Amino acid sequence: MDDAACGQVVARLDHILSVGQLAPALTHQARALRDRLRKGVRVVLLGPKGVGKSHLRDVLLGEEVPGGPPGIAALSVCHDAAHPDPGEFDIHAVTLRNPLLDRTHVIDLAASEETGLPAERISWALSRADIALWCTQCFSQEEAALWAQASDHLKDHSFLVLTKADALAGAGTLHARVAALQAVAAEEFHSFFPTSTFHAHKALRAGQEVSEVQLAASGVLALRQSVSGLVASGQRADLDSALLFLQRHEPRDLVLPASAAARGKSKTTAQMQPYEKALNLLRSRTCDLATATAEADTVLETCGTLAEDLVELAAEQTQSDASFDAWRNDLYEASDKVMLMGLENDLRSAADAATVILQLKRDLEARVAL
Incomplete structure (x- = not known):
């Protein structure tokens, strides 16, 4: 999606909202469309403690993310946009200038050793996610019960990610584990990706750039491309909805202020x-x-x-x-x-x-x- 085009649509929605000529129901719809375009897509990382989720997150982003207390980390290019409604949970916002975060807000849900899988936090995250990456080693019954809360729409836009595939290969159990999880993913997720981030994350920690060959070998390149594809199609759908709304309800004689009109390419x-x-x-x-x-x-x-x-x-x-x-x-x-x-x-x-x-x-x- 063209960034200038998105900015222009947001400007047009802002303007018709400021004019105040819409009926209450249409005002609510226009505000929701505008906020949706501004917010971007929320990608939530979930999974048990110690499964390698943080390493996957870092390799996915291509940089080490500063650590924080166990809880919910909201990663974004903008502090305000990264901080979703916390409800009763502590959320620490991490501001990063990362290309992947230009279109997404990544929410990383961490668990402490004592609490294991925090059911309430997972329910909170699932209700706010547009895309979920469920990181696992075996997708246990406990994990399956928690994932059952996800809506069908979210399941259709989420990924089951097997982590530490290299360790499973060394133990001789990778083939059987992949077969079992592929069956689960076919019913419960959009796609399934085995990943091995040990070498790529080691390079990041040493301050080295992870090559595309390393990224492909880790399985993260394919995952990143699939996530980016879903993000792009979702934003395209949001933009189409906003354009359709403007086509139906924007007054034909409404003139944008010069500052708003300048945001798009004339x-x-x-x-x-x-x-x-x-x-x-x-x-x-x-x-x-x-x-x-x-x-x-x-x-x-x-x-x-x-x-x-x-x-x-x-x-x-x-x-x-x-x-x-x-x-x-x-x-x-x-x-x-x-x-x-x-x-x-x-x-x-x-x-x-x-x-x-x-x-x-x-x-x-x-x-x-x-």
Whole structure:
């Protein structure tokens, strides 16, 4: 998600809230959308004491995080944003200038030796998490009972992480443990990742940079990429919801203050024209998808024709700037994907092709709206 685009949407929501022309229910909705975009995605690390969660957290972030008392650590680029509503628990905020924290707030739930798995704190964290990383060695019955509190939505956006996989391999139990946890993850989590952070964390403690090869070998690179993918799709959905709200409820004659308008990149009429043409083409033709039969070849043919027409429209444009060139390259890549899906000619490929077309439409709506 483009940071400038997000800032512009937040500015527009702020402005219509300050004008005060919305009905109470819409005011509440606009405030919730704005706060959601500002807050970012909360990623919560959970798991028993001594399982290696802190090492995983450090390798995930690519730096050692200053230690604190057992409890809840909220990591963010901003002290205020990092400090969620603590309820009855002590929370210490850790401010880090870390790229991963630009879009996320990481909440690390630590347990003391005496309390083991703190059930009340875990319930508190699960109720506030957007993504959870449950770190484990065996996913015991106690862990399973605590995880059962998580909503189905959270389970669909969370990861089961096996830590210290190297130690299990040395003991000859890794294969059986992975098989058992994969079965659990298939029912209770989005994905499963075995990790081994010993060498990567040792390099961090020595002040060395962890190479991508080390990160891949540890299993953390794949985990980080999957988490980042979920974060990006979640923020994209939040931005789409906000844009849809603005499209429906923002007064057409409402003018942003200069300071707010400056937060987004201004676009000339000439720059916007290709996007508007492409969007009008999609809007006029996506109805073909809505009325298409369930036959895969019909949907794939419709998507293929749409993609070809969009590519032809983009190729006709003579303008050249970084933003437009990036969009045109994305369009060419999407068209190639739709063409490959047409060769497979099955229902899954048809659904994927329709998804590609709708993603192009949402992206264009965002560009035109901004």
